[in-house]
Amino acid sequence: xxxxxxxxxxxxxxxxxxxxxxxxxxxADAKDFDxxxxxxxxTVENEAVYxxxxxxxxxxxxxxxxxxxxxxxxxKGTSTYYVDHxxxxxxxxxxxxxxxxxxxxxxLCMSVIFTMDEHARVxxxxxxxxxxxxxxxxxxEQAQAIIESSSYADKELSNALTTINNxxxxxxxxxxxxxxxxxxxxxxxxxxxxxxxxxDIYFKQPIEANHLIxxxxxxxxxxxxxxxxxxxxxxxxxxxxxxxxEKLANVSRFEKAMGEKVPASIIELLTIRAMAKxxxxxxxxxxxxxxxxxxxxxTSPIRRYPDxxxxxxxxxxxxxxxxxxxVVEAKSLEEACEHCSDTEQxxxxxxxxxxxxxxxxxxxxxxxxxxxxxxxxxxxxxxxVQLEGNRCEGxxxxxxxxxxxxxxxxxxxxxxxxxxxxxxxxxxxxxxxxVTRADIEKHQIDFTxxxxxxxxxxxxxxxxxx
Numbered sequence: 001x002x003x004x005x006x007x008x009x010x011x012x013x014x015x016x017x018x019x020x021x022x023x024x025x026x027x028a029d030a031k032d033f034d035x036x037x038x039x040x041x042x043t044v045e046n047e048a049v050y051x052x053x054x055x056x057x058x059x060x061x062x063x064x065x066x067x068x069x070x071x072x073x074x075x076k077g078t079s080t081y082y083v084d085h086x087x088x089x090x091x092x093x094x095x096x097x098x099x100x101x102x103x104x105x106x107x108l109c110m111s112v113i114f115t116m117d118e119h120a121r122v123x124x125x126x127x128x129x130x131x132x133x134x135x136x137x138x139x140x141e142q143a144q145a146i147i148e149s150s151s152y153a154d155k156e157l158s159n160a161l162t163t164i165n166n167x168x169x170x171x172x173x174x175x176x177x178x179x180x181x182x183x184x185x186x187x188x189x190x191x192x193x194x195x196x197x198x199x200d201i202y203f204k205q206p207i208e209a210n211h212l213i214x215x216x217x218x219x220x221x222x223x224x225x226x227x228x229x230x231x232x233x234x235x236x237x238x239x240x241x242x243x244x245x246e247k248l249a250n251v252s253r254f255e256k257a258m259g260e261k262v263p264a265s266i267i268e269l270l271t272i273r274a275m276a277k278x279x280x281x282x283x284x285x286x287x288x289x290x291x292x293x294x295x296x297x298x299t300s301p302i303r304r305y306p307d308x309x310x311x312x313x314x315x316x317x318x319x320x321x322x323x324x325x326x327v328v329e330a331k332s333l334e335e336a337c338e339h340c341s342d343t344e345q346x347x348x349x350x351x352x353x354x355x356x357x358x359x360x361x362x363x364x365x366x367x368x369x370x371x372x373x374x375x376x377x378x379x380x381x382x383x384x385v386q387l388e389g390n391r392c393e394g395x396x397x398x399x400x401x402x403x404x405x406x407x408x409x410x411x412x413x414x415x416x417x418x419x420x421x422x423x424x425x426x427x428x429x430x431x432x433x434x435v436t437r438a439d440i441e442k443h444q445i446d447f448t449x450x451x452x453x454x455x456x457x458x459x460x461x462x463x464x465x466x
């Protein structure tokens with residue numbers, strides 16, 4: 001790892017943007033700030049143009065191929081974000097201190113600096129190593145408040161955020177027009193007491209400030225991937241294959257048949273299930289979900305090892321710097337891609353398990369209570385119901401749906417059908433359920449039906465069978 005003296009020497013060699021308005025936008029509890037935006041407005045031939053820098057923490061300056069931090073980072077592959085803590089890919093000295101783009105501190109970055117017109121067209125761009133000095137550390141909520149305010153005191157920051165937000169809206173609109181999927185799911189959040197016990201469950205929906213950051217990170221990722229793709233060098237792409245056409249057709253048919261009876265969130269969930277998983281690969285097949293021909297991950301090297309590999313490849317092939325190996329010793333690039341795809345999926349599963357664990361703990365405090373819910377999944381062994389208000393999911397076992405009747409699983413139409421009486425349970429149906437079990441160790445929640453109308457149907461079914 002480089003020492004302070006080498007950092008001072010490195011600053012002299014880099015493009016200096018410390019005098020340019022620069023800020024970060026992150027969650028309120030974030031400590032590892034790996035991206036920042038800078039803004040400068042210019043006039044060219046009486047037309048306004050905007051110089052917007054996407055500055056990414058230059059982890060590759062501090063973590064060298066094959067050193068102990070690199071080996072640790074490769075093994076982990078990614079940071080894992082549990083409900084109550086973070087397991088970082090890098091030591092805290094790096095992720096929260098040396099590399100983190102904290103305000104009012106000189107920081108080393110790998111940057112893509114865009115010159116754009118008012119229509120969000122990229123007139124030119126420059127990939128370079130920079131030294132920045134962030135002026136503001138904003139939360140998404142603070143950035144949103146500034147965007148929405150017409151009288152914010154700091155006019156320079158207000159103008160920058162408003163302008164970048166307007167450009168982000170155009171970028172997003174263009175993406176959707178090109179066929180990108182518009183799937184957004186709320187983030188499940190918990191209020192924890194001093195003992196780490198959940199006392200409340202709430203949700204965060206993406207706001208304009210989230211989209212602002214997202215669009216410029218996407219632009220930087222796409223630009224780097226396109227540049228590398230054109231050069232023809234072996235590279236780390238983020239690829240997303242086309243979905244299973246039959247599964248997607250089933251979702252489309254179901255949506256048309258059910259109309260507004262099924263919530264949009266359920267249709268989005270079904271669409272996600274029909275999708276292939278995005279992975280890392282040296283073989284570029286494009287990114288279906290984003291509708292990009294070339295795409296990579298460049299913007300989060302503090303928490304994702306593929307981004308660190310990409311930075312090293314950019315250094316070698318775009319910046320012309322002859323460094324050491326791209327990955328840890330004796331690992332091919334494709335092998336590293338496969339490893340990172342595996343660690344990413346493992347981390348995602350760990351994060352989902354963390355949420356399910358906290359939901360099970362929360363529901364254990366509500367045993368015997370009744371809730372309104374929606375069927376979100378149908379299987380050959382029962383139905384999963386997602387509760388309103390807290391989004392906890394629980395199973396109603398097939399034997400508890402219509403006693404003494406045989407249930408038929410109609411996979412294509414996402415439903416279970418009682419053979420004798422014809423009662424159906426279809427994704428999107430509203431039910432009232434009772435919490436009967438919350439297994440904290442297994443992260444499992446069980447419900448039974450509590451709806452009076454359903455109980456009447458059960459009596460009719462039994463009578464018909466006689």
